[in-house]
Amino acid sequence: MSNRRVCRVRISQLVLCATWPGKRRVETRRSVGRFYLNVRIAGMDIYVLIGKQHAGKSSLTRCLSGCRVNGKRLIAIGSRDVEVYVKLSSLQEKKISAAQFVSEVDRSCKAVLVSLRPRARRGDADDYLREFSRQKGWKVLHVACLGVPASTVSITLPGASIHELETVSETMPINRLAAEVRDRFGWT
16 A cells, blocks of 8 residues: 555544655544544645845745745645645735734645744744744744854754755846755755
8 A cells, every 4th residue: 555654642532643754634533422523634834935134035935936926826846736825025024923824824725835034023933933833733844044044943843954045146046046945845
């Protein structure tokens, strides 16, 4: 069959079920007498661009997604096509809190591409990443730091890859940077 493993943890009358690797599925089952009610909780993979003002985050997001406005886009990630919710501007720039953003995301999507500033009055990138990680089913997979050191991300993100990259400039064309980010994120 497949090489996916199923892990079940029984907590009182609640069964949590998840599959690994690759296609993640989280499911809860509540027993009602001898019957079970299945509730699926979709996993959400988070891809983050972190950079200061004028680092090219919005331009890079447009180049990666093809979006000219916020919304969902079909993007090839690995060997599968995935609906990705794309937010063009950094959340702090648009004065959107992490909680507001989480409620804004289209739940039919399986991934999110979002931009953050490392330090801002509305919250640091760490604050946003911490809140994303607390959301049920959300997992930060890749963080690209544009022109800022990877040490900018000081919280622990289990399983996440943090990449240091250049910013968009006269010597670094946007399409070259986008190709590097696609490669680091595992997008084809």
